[in-house]
Amino acid sequence: MALEITETTMTATANGQVIATATRQANAWYVTTxxxxxxxxxxxxxxxxxxxxxxxxxxxxxxxxxxxxxxxx
Known part of the structure; x- marks a missing residue:
């Protein structure tokens, strides 16, 4: 697994495919899973x-x- 983290987004990948993402809005993070x-x-x-x-x-x-x-x- 790989995690890519920036100031406003996070992406988790496994075997080259995105399995979940997170997006920052104000002071909270919203994760697709x-x-x-x-x-x-x-x-x-x-x-x-x-x-x-x-x-x-x-x-x-x-x-x-x-x-x-x-x-x-």
Whole structure:
């Protein structure tokens, strides 16, 4: 996985394909794979979660942990 991070966008790619993006609007980040706005660190976690889901599936302990972390803000 590769993450490209700028001041206003983030892109996660795997095997050369974009799997998720995040866009900054005001003080929040909106990630294509997460339903609510996040802070910068949360957006990075959400992009990492998107990659981990592809490579390890729903039952992976890291996937579960990332989701809990994001849900509890």
């Amino acid at each position: 997460w339903p609510q706005p996040l802070d910068r660190n949360g957006a990075i976690t959400a992009l990492t979660l998107a990659e981990r889901l592809i490579t390890h599936g729903e039952d992976d302990p890291c996937v579960i942990s990332f989701r809990e972390e994001l849900a509890n803000g």
